[in-house]
Amino acid sequence: MSATATASASASQSPPVSSPAxxxxxxxxxxxxxxxxxxxxxxxxxxALLTDLHRLFEPARRERLAARVARQAAFDAGELPDFRADTRAIREGGWTVAPIPAALRDRRxxxxxxxxPKMVINALNSGANCFMADFEDSNAPSFTNQITGQRALRDAVDGILAYTAPETGKRYALDPASQTVLxxxxxxxxxxxxxVTVDGQPMSGALFDxxxxAFHNARALAWRDRGPYFYLPKMECMEEAQLWEEVLAFLEMRLDLDxxxxxxxxLIETLPAVFEMDEILHALRGRIVGLNCGRWDYIFSYLKTLRRHRDRVLPERGQVTMSQPFLKAYSELLIQTCHRRGAHAMGGxxxxxPIKGDDEANARAMERVRADKLREVMAGHDGTWVAHPALIPLAREVFDAHMPTPHQQHVKREDVHVTRDDLLKPCVGTITRAGFDNNVEVCVRYLAAWLAGNGCVPIHHLMEDAATAEICRAQLWQWLHYPAIAARGGVAAEPLALDDGTPVDWALFERALINLPSRIGDRRNLPGGERIDEAIALLDRLTHxxxxxxxLTVVAYPALIxxxxxxx
Structure with a gap:
């Protein structure tokens, strides 16, 4: 019986138990x-609701995760992602998604x-069109954080959220006039x-969150025509989208919502998903309002999916920009696909x-932001993301100047013709010593902070989250294992080299780890500094x-909790 059929039957009989007899x-x-x-x-x-959800949908979740493993094994054996032959009719059909609600028509x-609580208040008071409250990549999922976050969002929906900083005594409260959509x-x-376990099995974090x-806020938000609205992450195929659809429909029935x-x-943030954007939209067509270019996770997924392909090795992270052909193709295909179906195409x-105390460096950083947002709006994106409130005026200025309408769905991008090879083409570049050392530092510092309960960490004037740490970790693994990767393909290969000729080998990695404590300075001044040694050991084990x-977050989760x- 499918999850949908099971959900329909649940009104007349007890839901089945998914655990073994x-x-x-x-x-x-x-x-x-x-x-x-x-x-x-x-x-x-x-x-009771969580119990029913687990019993109904956990078997399907496990099937989808097993399908990921099987698909990755095929990629490791030499296959490449491609558009599906069995869903050609969906891609070629003339269907569109349901109308977008008024609250989400302008998401610039x-x-x-x-x-x-402090972040929720500041974000909802920031003047942004929308705030994505994140239980995933920028959140370390200790249960304290999960419960604190759910309480903060419930109080925000009720309009009563307030917070007093213990270190300063400063009080934060929601602005009653805020129009930012949650x-x-x-x-x-x-x-x-x-x-949380059901019948002895841990719950899905997705279902729990x-x-x-929804249980605490859906009715109030629906009554105000403000939701509930969700961003769905890490999807890889249309079947995963269909599972989300079945879960959401079940919740709507249980909560007496239409x-x-x-x-x-x-979020289109996995390489397999970019080949199924039409199919994902179609699976969720009664409720989906857009796709998002989750570029950092997408780069990580490119590395992870093609990890055994010696001809797909990327240069250091800083050189993998959206102007690179494979990322440009991804962005433009997303815009074309969304606008053809009546959905928003959100930028990255x-x-x-902001860089305090160095006006020149800050000006250069802001100019990079401006150029990135200009690229997005000129390409046809309907909105964009920022990680810091200070960037909102800059991003809004760019989009206001070039997008006078609430969105750009009229920009069909019929000039775009993207092939499989366009989406898989690796970019040229180098690995510098600074780039290699930065990957090590970001992995260790982010992981240490995450283990201490902080999932969003400023490092060298960038807001790092799990996605950017994953890029650094995957690159280190692929660079250092390159000779073994080549050997699996029947090719003898020397280690990769830095731009100065230094071999990218285990000696280089060990020196980077040994030198890291002196590089980062007094760890007492760093988020999670007390867990630096633990983070170094974990990165060393994962890389070898x-x-x-x-x-990374799955491996580190037991140490966090x-x-x-x-x-x-």
Whole structure:
């Protein structure tokens, strides 16, 4: 029975238990230390809803994750991603998505960030058109952070959110006049929520985040015609989109909402997904309002998907810009696809943050942001992302000057003709010593902060999150394993080299790790500085491993939540 059929049957019979018969049907269980205020979130009614969701949809989630593993094995064996032959009719059809609600028609500037109360307040007060409240890449998913975030969003929807900084006593409160639209990003299908089990199995982090927010806020937001709205991350294929559709429809039925009330924007941030954009839109056509160029995760996915292809090695991160042909093709195909279907094509993140005390360096950084936003609006994007409130006026100025209408769906980009090879073409460039060392530093510093509960970290005037750390980690693995990758293809190859001729080998990596403590200075001044040694050890282990782990956050999750899961 499909998930849809099962959901329909649930009104007349008890939902099936997804765990094996030998596991007792123990239902919902909260695991680990209590978090202050969790009783106001994890109410008995929500626990019952989460239990039903797990039993109905966990088998399908596991199937989709297994399909990812099988697909990656084929890529590792030499296959390349491509457009699907079995869905040609969808790509060639003349269908469109459902009309976009008024609150989401103009999304020219969106700000993103984690779900801590101060960030939520500042983002909703920032003047951006939308705020993406992020339970995923910019959030370290300790249960304290998850519950604190859900409480903050519930209070924000109710208009009562306030926060007093303990270190300064400064009070933050929502501006009642704020018009910024709230959009929530739950975790992706690959992440578990270990603090909640159903029938002995950990819950899906995606289902936990989505359902918890919807349970507490969906009716209030729907009554105001303000949602609920979601960003859906890390999708790889139309079947994963269909699973989201079934989950959302089930929630709407349980919460007495009209089907299609919950609207979504999908991040195209995996290489397989770019070949199925039409199919993803079609699977969610009754509720989807747009696709987003999640460029940092997309670069990471390119590296991960093609990790065993010796002819697809990318240069250092700083040279992999949106002007590179494979990224330009990705962006323009997304615009063309969305506008053909009546959906928004959202641009990517500007990760820069203001540089204080150096006006010249700050001016150069802001000029890079301006050029990036100008590229997006001239290409036909309908909006863009920034990571810092100070960038909102700059991004708005660029989009206002070149997009006088609420969006650019009239820009059909019929001049775009993108092939599979365009989307897979590697870019030329180099690896510098500074670029190599920066990858090591960003991985270690971000991971240390993440292990300490901080998922959004400023490093060298860039706002780093899990996606950018993943780029650095995947590049280090691929560069250092290059001779072995070539050998699997029957080719003898020397190590890659820096632009000064230094071999990119394990000696270079070990020196970078050894020199890192002196490079970063007093760790007491760094977020998560007390966990630097742990982060170095983890990066060392992951980089030496014969296989590239799919997600850093999955590997590091047990170390993050360990203290919370210990017996009280």
């Amino acid at each position: 030998r596991v007792p049907a123990e239902g919902f269980r909260r695991v680990g230390r209590p978090v202050p205020g969790e009783e106001t979130i994890l109410t008995p009614a929500l626990q 500037v969106e700000i993103t960030g984690p779900v801590d 959009i929530v990003r739950p975790r992706g299908w690959h992440l578990d929520e270990a603090h 989505l359902a918890t927010f 089907i299609g009330t919950m609207k979504v924007t999908v 993140m500007a990760a820069q943050i 491993a014969d296989s590239l782990e799919p997600f 360990g203290p919370e899961l210990r017996a009280v």
